[in-house]
Structure formats: structure tokens, C-alpha cells
Amino acid sequence: MRVALVDYGAGNLTSVRKALRACGADVFTPDRPEGLTAADAVVIPGVGHFAATAVLDAAWRAAVCAAVASGRALLGICLGQQWLFEGSSEAPDVPGLGLLHGRCAHLREMAEEAGAGPAGAPGPSSDGLKVPHVGWNDLAATRPSDLLLGLAPGSQAYFTHAYAAPMTSATVATTTHGARFASAVQQGRICGVQFHPEKSGDVGLRVLANFLRQAGER
Amino acid sequence: MLSKRIIACLDVRDGSVVKGVQFEGLGHAGDPVSLARRYNVEGIDELVVLDVTATLESRRALVTTIQAVAAELFIPLAVGGGIRSADDAAAVIDAGADKISLNSAALADPGLLTALARRYGSQAVVVAIDAKRDGARYAVFARSGTAAAGRDAVEWAREAEARGAGEILLTSIDRDGTRAGFECHLTAAVSGAVQIPVIASGGAGTFEHFEDVFTRGRADAALAASIFHFAEHSVADLKTWLAGRGIPVRAVQSAPAPEGRRAC
Numbered sequence: 001m002r003v004a005l006v007d008y009g010a011g012n013l014t015s016v017r018k019a020l021r022a023c024g025a026d027v028f029t030p031d032r033p034e035g036l037t038a039a040d041a042v043v044i045p046g047v048g049h050f051a052a053t054a055v056l057d058a059a060w061r062a063a064v065c066a067a068v069a070s071g072r073a074l075l076g077i078c079l080g081q082q083w084l085f086e087g088s089s090e091a092p093d094v095p096g097l098g099l100l101h102g103r104c105a106h107l108r109e110m111a112e113e114a115g116a117g118p119a120g121a122p123g124p125s126s127d128g129l130k131v132p133h134v135g136w137n138d139l140a141a142t143r144p145s146d147l148l149l150g151l152a153p154g155s156q157a158y159f160t161h162a163y164a165a166p167m168t169s170a171t172v173a174t175t176t177h178g179a180r181f182a183s184a185v186q187q188g189r190i191c192g193v194q195f196h197p198e199k200s201g202d203v204g205l206r207v208l209a210n211f212l213r214q215a216g217e218r
Numbered sequence: 219m220l221s222k223r224i225i226a227c228l229d230v231r232d233g234s235v236v237k238g239v240q241f242e243g244l245g246h247a248g249d250p251v252s253l254a255r256r257y258n259v260e261g262i263d264e265l266v267v268l269d270v271t272a273t274l275e276s277r278r279a280l281v282t283t284i285q286a287v288a289a290e291l292f293i294p295l296a297v298g299g300g301i302r303s304a305d306d307a308a309a310v311i312d313a314g315a316d317k318i319s320l321n322s323a324a325l326a327d328p329g330l331l332t333a334l335a336r337r338y339g340s341q342a343v344v345v346a347i348d349a350k351r352d353g354a355r356y357a358v359f360a361r362s363g364t365a366a367a368g369r370d371a372v373e374w375a376r377e378a379e380a381r382g383a384g385e386i387l388l389t390s391i392d393r394d395g396t397r398a399g400f401e402c403h404l405t406a407a408v409s410g411a412v413q414i415p416v417i418a419s420g421g422a423g424t425f426e427h428f429e430d431v432f433t434r435g436r437a438d439a440a441l442a443a444s445i446f447h448f449a450e451h452s453v454a455d456l457k458t459w460l461a462g463r464g465i466p467v468r469a470v471q472s473a474p475a476p477e478g479r480r481a482c
Contacts, residue, residue: 200292
């Protein structure tokens with residue numbers, strides 16, 4: 001299983017590479033979009049500002065779309081998942097890839113829109129919602145999916161982000177922090193996770209193994 | 219719901235875990251990799267490796283330690299101690315750290331927080347604040363608690379957040395290693411003043427101390443060393459107890475090697 005890990009300068013790839021390798025993948029980092037043709041699956045990682053995705057120019061966008069069109073599996077992680085959508089209020093002028101319907105927004109915007117209010121988070125220290133959302137939180141499956149196959153109810157994953165994707169028909173799990181957002185998505189072979197599977201212990205490794213397994217069923 | 223994190227700290231000197239009381243008198247507590255492995259099985263949420271001497275020789279050993287710990291753990295790993303420059307930070311990030319913790323260097327040059335946040339993202343930048351009670355306020359100390367920085371802890375926490383820090387590792391020098399309980403006034407004051415998560419450190423002795431710092435102390439995470447190292451209390455027992463008290467914690471994995479891991 002040859003996995004192309006796309007490096008666009010948004011964060012450190014060491015942990016993602018290590019976790020994919022632990023799950024049996026042969027990981028490489030193409031320095032040009034044409035490199036994706038050598039891959040069985042494509043992973044777009046990333047942390048930081050949505051504007052960082054602007055490095056993925058027209059040639060990269062076309063190459064990722066071509067990989068998906070040819071039946072290769074795609075996984076976006078954190079900022080990489082957000083990029084699969086149409087865009088984000090974090091950088092309104094930077095278009096997302098648009099493979100998935102909807103736009104990403106700040107957790108506070110989402111909370112206010114949902115009417116919960118920014119101070120709506122219950123809990124022992126409920127003096128206000130802390131954003132960024134950092135730490136381990138629940139994955140609530142919304143429908144069965146290949147990506148989250150075999151995860152026990154109540155499984156938690158590690159998050160660190162301030163913006164998130166909306167709930168749509170692609171959502172396979174949600175997480176709540178002030179607002180409920182799409183913490184995992186799957187539409188055919190297009191997958192995404194807002195959490196960091198490479199930092200989420202056995203739960204995260206299971207998700208990566210699930211992704212690689214379905215990627216191998218091409 | 220977002221869980222309160224339980225973080226184990228490994229104070230490392232020359233490749234071995236050591237632990238002192240009130241920042242002095244370091245004694246041996248074991249091998250970092252075997253401790254990290256045990257905590258992972260018990261359900262620790264995150265690890266912090268602090269290089270407590272940070273001499274040149276010790277720094278080389280630290281990189282080896284980080285590589286060995288990161289090779290088998292897939293949970294967040296923060297590293298601190300003696301990080302003075304972007305190059306120091308790059309060395310530990312390249313070795314496998316997810317977060318870098320800055321203390322004296324951030325006090326001397328707060329712009330380093332901004333530079334590292336631009337390069338790695340705020341989620342990778344932790345500001346470590348060592349504070350000692352001074353009347354009704356808390357004074358910040360640099361250089362492992364030996365040098366007064368002339369700063370107020372709450373005010374420095376606010377500035378560090380504004381400059382790009384993504385988390386605060388807040389240690390009470392008065393409580394460090396005493397097992398007398400966390401300094402909840404300090405953690406509540408800082409947590410209420412910033413938007414970023416506050417990790418309480420210093421003073422963990424009983425399960426009740428953790429409940430106290432998560433409620434009265436308004437901490438987002440709590441860090442401990444001694445009470446875990448010497449196996450008096452397991453992380454799993456602590457989490458089970460906290461869950462019973464209504465504190466949200468990540469459920470402990472049932473078996474050391476779940477099916478998902480073997481499927482890899």
C-alpha cells in the first residue's frame with residue numbers, strides 16, 4: 001500500500017508518517033502533484049490556518065481530484081479535512097477543494113448559530129467555552145462507516161482546533177464542544193477526520209488501519 | 219464532552235527519570251521508555267518529558283529518549299527543558315515531540331513563542347510557568363525556580379497567550395513534589411484569565427487533589443509525576459475514581475493490545 005502524504009508546510013508530518021507506517025503503509029511525500037499517480041491512497045494532513053492550504057494550487061487540486069476520480073482513497077486530517085469542504089470562514093478568500101458540500105466555521109460561530117451560546121458548555125469549570133478545543137473528546141457515530149468500523153461506543157480521540165466542518169450527509173461521527181460538528185466524514189472513498197488519529201492511541205490507529213483497508217479494496 | 223486530561227511527567231536527566239521535591243534533591247525513578255509504556259497501557263492522556271538539567275550531554279540523551287518514547291506511543295508528547303532557540307525546538311520536534319514547552323527562554327525573549335507558533339502552529343507551543351506565592355499574588359521564576367523573573371503569573375500567562383502559546387503548563391513551586399495538593403487559587407486565577415488550556419502541576423498526592431483542581435482550580439488538565447512513578451496509584455484507578463465523581467475523563471482501554479492495534 002503506497003500512501004502519498006502531502007506536505008504543504010502546514011505542521012510537522014513526523015507523527016502522521018510514523019502512525020501510517022505502524023499500520024503497514026509504505027509512505028512517501030511527493031514533491032510534485034504528478035507524484036500522486038504513484039500512490040494507492042492520498043493523505044492530506046495539516047494543522048494551523050486555513051490560508052496555509054492556498055499552497056495547494058490548481059495543479060495539486062487537479063491531481064487530488066484525479067486520484068479520487070480514478071478510485072484512490074483520500075483522507076484529510078484536521079486542516080486537511082476542512083480543505084475537502086468548500087471553504088472556511090477562517091480564510092474566506094481561499095477556496096477549499098469542494099469535494100464535500102458545506103463550509104467550515106469557528107466553533108464559537110457554530111455555537112452561536114446553534115443557539116447554545118458560547119457559555120453553554122456544561123461541566124465542572126463551566127465559566128466559558130475554551131477555544132481552541134484541545135484534548136480528548138467523544139466520537140458519536142451517526143451512521144455505520146468503513147472508516148470507523150469496530151470502534152467501541154464511547155471511544156475518544158485527540159483534538160486540537162478552533163474551526164470545524166458542518167454536519168452534512170457525509171458525516172459519519174460528530175463531536176460536541178460548544179457546538180456539534182463533523183468529527184469524521186466519509187463519502188465513498190473520500191474520508192476526513194477532524195481529530196488526530198496519529199495522536200489518538202489505539203482508537204486512532206484503528207481508524208488509519210480502516211482507511212488503509214478500504215483503500216486496498218480498489 | 220471534552221475530557222479532563224491526566225498527564226504524566228517524566229523529569230529526565232541523562233536518559234533516566236528523576237524526581238525531586240520543590241525542584242531540589244533529585245532521586246532516580248526509572249527508565250523513561252518503560253514508564254511511558256506502562257502509563258500508556260493504564261490510559262494516560264498525554265506525556266511530558268522535561269530535561270531537568272539540560273547540559274549539552276544531557277540534550278543528546280534527550281533526543282534519544284524522545285525518539286524511543288515516540289517510537290511506540292501514539293498519544294501527544296510534549297518536551298521541555300533547556301529549549302532556548304528555534305534550532306533547539308526543531309531538534310526535539312524532529313525527534314518526535316508534538317509540543318515544545320518553553321520557560322526561561324520565553325521569559326527572556328517572548329518573541330520566541332510567536333516565531334515557534336508561526337512555524338509549528340500554536341498547538342505545538344506550550345509556555346511553562348513556574349510560580350511561587352508572594353502575598354496575594356504569584357511571582358514567576360525562571361531557571362528551574364532559581365531566578366525571580368519580576369513578572370506576575372496571571373499577567374505573564376495573558377501575554378504568552380497573546381504571543382502565540384497554545385497551552386499553559388502551570389507549576390506551583392511551593393507544592394512541587396510535596397503531595398500536599400495542587401495550588402488551586404493559582405490555577406483558577408490563570409485559567410479564568412486566558413482562553414487556552416491550563417495544565418495544573420505541582421502537589422498531586424491523592425485522587426481528591428485531582429478532583430479539586432478540576433473543579434475549584436478550573437484546570438483543563440492535571441500533571442503528576444511522583445504518585446505515578448512509584449506505582450502507588452495507577453492512572454486507571456485515578457480515572458475510574460474521577461469518573462465516579464462526575465469528572466469527565468477518557469475511558470481507559472480495556473486490554474493492553476486491543477484488536478485495532480493488531481489489525482495494523
